[in-house]
Amino acid sequence: MVNATTTPLGIQLHNVSHGYDIGGRFTPVLENVNLNITPGEFIALLGPSGCGKSTLLRLVTGLETPHAGRILADGTPITSPGPDRIVMFQDPTLYPWRSVRANVALSQDISGRVDNAAVDAAITMVGLQGFEKAWPHQLSGGMAQRAALARALVNNPRLLILDEPLGKLDSLTRLTMQTELLRLWQDRGFTVIMVTHDVEEALLLATRIITFSSRPAKVISDLTIDLPYHRHRDDPHLLALRRDILVQLGHSEDW
Numbered sequence: 001m002v003n004a005t006t007t008p009l010g011i012q013l014h015n016v017s018h019g020y021d022i023g024g025r026f027t028p029v030l031e032n033v034n035l036n037i038t039p040g041e042f043i044a045l046l047g048p049s050g051c052g053k054s055t056l057l058r059l060v061t062g063l064e065t066p067h068a069g070r071i072l073a074d075g076t077p078i079t080s081p082g083p084d085r086i087v088m089f090q091d092p093t094l095y096p097w098r099s100v101r102a103n104v105a106l107s108q109d110i111s112g113r114v115d116n117a118a119v120d121a122a123i124t125m126v127g128l129q130g131f132e133k134a135w136p137h138q139l140s141g142g143m144a145q146r147a148a149l150a151r152a153l154v155n156n157p158r159l160l161i162l163d164e165p166l167g168k169l170d171s172l173t174r175l176t177m178q179t180e181l182l183r184l185w186q187d188r189g190f191t192v193i194m195v196t197h198d199v200e201e202a203l204l205l206a207t208r209i210i211t212f213s214s215r216p217a218k219v220i221s222d223l224t225i226d227l228p229y230h231r232h233r234d235d236p237h238l239l240a241l242r243r244d245i246l247v248q249l250g251h252s253e254d255w
């Protein structure tokens with residue numbers, strides 16, 4: 001059964017550096033990143049395209065191991081992906097031959113133990129009740145992303161890792177999904193680490209915004225957003241923060 005709340009995970013990065021061999025040459029991607037993410041925070045990561053944000057998410061997911069430094073989950077080194085840390089990408093990546101319900105139940109199906117009540121609860125949580133039997137091609141972009149969100153939530157993750165999850169949605173659907181994401185985070189209490197290119201989205205949702213330099217990514221600012229929810233995009237404090245962040249990211253002040 002999906003619990004009403006979950007115990008959020010804290011993540012610690014100590015002097016993390018990473019890079020890749022690209023065309024026979026080592027290319028540093030992350031440089032000496034230190035971050036302490038406390039349980040239950042909603043972290044937004046902002047930075048220039050190609051700086052290394054997704055790489056950082058892959059390291060926290062446990063898909064790769066950093067070349068230097070340590071990444072810990074509640075003090076324990078991350079060595080592989082785990083069910084307490086679920087990642088969701090820009091593309092919903094639903095299996096076209098499985099119904100919405102079967103997609104949501106996928107990981108439980110693979111492990112041989114489907115918890116029907118948990119699957120139903122996850123589908124209800126994202127507002128897809130009535131569409132359990134629909135095929136992915138019968139869903140709108142927003143509905144497909146909701147299904148992917150239900151699949152991410154079905155096993156009560158303690159950390160939701162989001163790589164531009166709303167990036168491909170039209171602007172109105174995106175606004176709705178931002179509200180949904182905020183509601184789920186507030187109701188269920190997991191920790192969120194989200195990469196976004198949208199400064200306003202980061203300001204509307206996050207408790208803390210980390211900005212990175214261009215590659216190799218270094219932390220250039222770590223900003224606690226001390227504004228109550230629900231935030232308004234035309235709030236003068238939010239607009240001032242937006243301007244500051246854009247300047248940090250190298251854009252002119254008159255944006």
Ligand SMILES: Nc1ncnc2c1ncn2[C@@H]1O[C@H](COP(=O)(O)OP(=O)(O)OP(=O)(O)O)[C@@H](O)[C@H]1O
Pocket residue numbers: 020021022029047048049050051052053054055056215
């Ligand atoms: N598996 C890989 N092998 C080689 N190089 C990689 C690999 N993954 C990422 N890179 C390189 O690492 C750098 C950072 O990529 P990453 O996807 O982390 O950036 P990003 O900040 O998420 O970019 P964007 O905002 O455009 O999505 C890029 O130069 C990319 O070419």
